[in-house]
Amino acid sequence: MSTKAAVIALYILSLLVGVALWLSPLYVHNPLQGLSSGTVHVALALGVTYTLLQIITLFLFYAGLKNFKEGLRRPYNILCVGLICIALAQLQTPVVVLLGAEWWFTSGAAALLYIAPNIFIFAGLRSFLHLLDIRSRWTSYWIAMPVVLVLPVISFILPVKLSATATTLTAAHAYVALPMWQMGVNAICAYMAWRIQNTMGRAYTDAMRWLFFAMLTYTIMSLHFVLLSYIGYDATSYGRSGGYLGVFAVLGTVFVIAGYKFWEIGVHTARIANATAVDVVLYVASLATNTHEVDPILDELRRITARLTPGQPVPSEEELALSKVYIGLENYLITLEPLRKLTKEDLRRQVNEQFPHSNPNDPFWQAIQGGQTQSAQPSTTATLAAQPVHVQSQQ
Numbered sequence: 001m002s003t004k005a006a007v008i009a010l011y012i013l014s015l016l017v018g019v020a021l022w023l024s025p026l027y028v029h030n031p032l033q034g035l036s037s038g039t040v041h042v043a044l045a046l047g048v049t050y051t052l053l054q055i056i057t058l059f060l061f062y063a064g065l066k067n068f069k070e071g072l073r074r075p076y077n078i079l080c081v082g083l084i085c086i087a088l089a090q091l092q093t094p095v096v097v098l099l100g101a102e103w104w105f106t107s108g109a110a111a112l113l114y115i116a117p118n119i120f121i122f123a124g125l126r127s128f129l130h131l132l133d134i135r136s137r138w139t140s141y142w143i144a145m146p147v148v149l150v151l152p153v154i155s156f157i158l159p160v161k162l163s164a165t166a167t168t169l170t171a172a173h174a175y176v177a178l179p180m181w182q183m184g185v186n187a188i189c190a191y192m193a194w195r196i197q198n199t200m201g202r203a204y205t206d207a208m209r210w211l212f213f214a215m216l217t218y219t220i221m222s223l224h225f226v227l228l229s230y231i232g233y234d235a236t237s238y239g240r241s242g243g244y245l246g247v248f249a250v251l252g253t254v255f256v257i258a259g260y261k262f263w264e265i266g267v268h269t270a271r272i273a274n275a276t277a278v279d280v281v282l283y284v285a286s287l288a289t290n291t292h293e294v295d296p297i298l299d300e301l302r303r304i305t306a307r308l309t310p311g312q313p314v315p316s317e318e319e320l321a322l323s324k325v326y327i328g329l330e331n332y333l334i335t336l337e338p339l340r341k342l343t344k345e346d347l348r349r350q351v352n353e354q355f356p357h358s359n360p361n362d363p364f365w366q367a368i369q370g371g372q373t374q375s376a377q378p379s380t381t382a383t384l385a386a387q388p389v390h391v392q393s394q395q
Contacts, residue, residue: 007260010056011253018049018249040097042242046249047093053252054087060259071131072289072339079124083255085117090248106167108174115178118185121215125192131339132199132290138188148184152177161232163239176229183222190215201294202286207265210258217254221247275355277314277322277364278305283354284329284347289339297328316363323367 022045058080065073092113096104104110126139137143160172193215197208224247233239281301288294304318314322333342360366 003263004260007056007060007256011053011256014049014052014056014252015249017052018045021045021048039240039242043093043245044097046242046245047090050090050248050252051087053249053256054083057252057255057259058083060256060263064259064263064265068339069337069341072128075124075127075131077124078120078127082117082120082124085113085120089113089117106171108166108168108171111174111178114182118182118189121189122185122192125189125196125215128196129192132196134195134199136191136195139192144185144188148181148188151180151184155180155226158230160229161235163233166233172229176226179222179225179229183219183226186215186219186222190219199290199292201288201291202282204265204289207258207261210254210261214251214254214258217251221251277319277326277362278308280351280355280364281322281325281329284326284333284351287333287340287342287347287350288329288337293336294329294332297325297332300325314364319362319364320367323364326364326368 022041024041061076061080061083065076092104092110096102096110122144126141129136129139155176156173158176160166160169160176162169162172166172166175190212193208193212197205197212200208224244228239228244231239233244238244278301281298285291285294285298285301300321304314304321308314330344330347333340333347334344360369
């Protein structure tokens with residue numbers, strides 16, 4: 001069974017477990033007398049389902065880390081701790097139901113477990129930005145945190161409504177302040193994921209795009225809980241039934257897709273037939289996590305493609321020039337790439353798998369395999385290939 005098929009099977013199984021718990025005729029203790037038994041079943045089912053989805057996500061994230069350097073593992077480990085904290089926060093519903101600990105919800109203490117996830121996710125993405133040397137005032141702890149703390153302060157001024165899960169004003173305010181704070185933090189996290197997506201190479205675009213979608217979904221989910229708190233959970237059947245908790249299943253789904261896309265970075269399934277030397281160079285360039293660092297090496301590629309008309313074969317002399325660009329990119333990825341671990345053998349194998357139908361007799365391939373690049377006339381690209389490309393120090 002392929003990894004994709006296994007992930008889909010586990011995802012469906014997680015949903016089926018949730019549905020089975022929801023429809024289960026077994027008696028479930030109801031610690032909150034203001035809620036129906038059906039609502040408690042919904043909360044129990046979604047709490048377990050979301051936890052299972054996060055386990056799948058964590059597996060995919062960690063499975064994909066083996067292809068990267070130690071520097072990237074730190075931000076992803078922090079990010080994964082945040083995901084674990086979300087899963088643990090969701091597990092508190094089944095635990096409270098099993099233990100009959102009504103006070104945990106009615107006092108507002110349940111909100112506390114949702115604070116840590118956002119702090120870890122923020123820290124993980126911020127660390128990721130620093131690895132790529134992306135700077136923004138909005139990612140500073142000293143600016144971001146005070147700004148987002150304004151939102152929960154405002155929530156304590158506005159009137160709130162009591163509900164079955166918030167029987168005191170303190171609890172009701174806590175259940176409004178938390179999602180307002182989360183909304184601000186998650187919006188900044190979505191911004192950071194968007195900046196990362198726009199900086200990294202094409203090979204990483206899908207993974208970062210889905211991470212951005214996940215944080216955007218988390219932001220919208222927080223807004224959704226803020227609105228429900230002011231409308232009143234008991235004011236509509238949507239709130240009384242527990243259906244509002246379904247947003248966690250949506251969030252879990254987006255995180256699973258992001259995890260799969262991250263794992264997929266190291267798997268090259270799209271094979272290109274009739275590829276030119278330009279295609280090969282563009283593919284190798286897409287493996288760089290920071291596209292700004294390899295941009296100077298691609299100047300020769302831009303010069304060549306600017307003179308070619310659509311569909312025109314690449315002349316032999318230009319293929320030799322492109323082989324120098326390839327060598328320059330290869331040197332960078334092997335020696336200077338800050339995040340991903342690549343050897344010359346790994347890179348050549350990936351290129352061969354990606355372009356299995358290429359003609360080995362083309363000057364481009366012969367130059368790479370036979371070392372003709374070294375005897376060719378020097379150019380700007382050759383100089384860049386021979387000299388180290390400056391990578392800014394990571395913090």
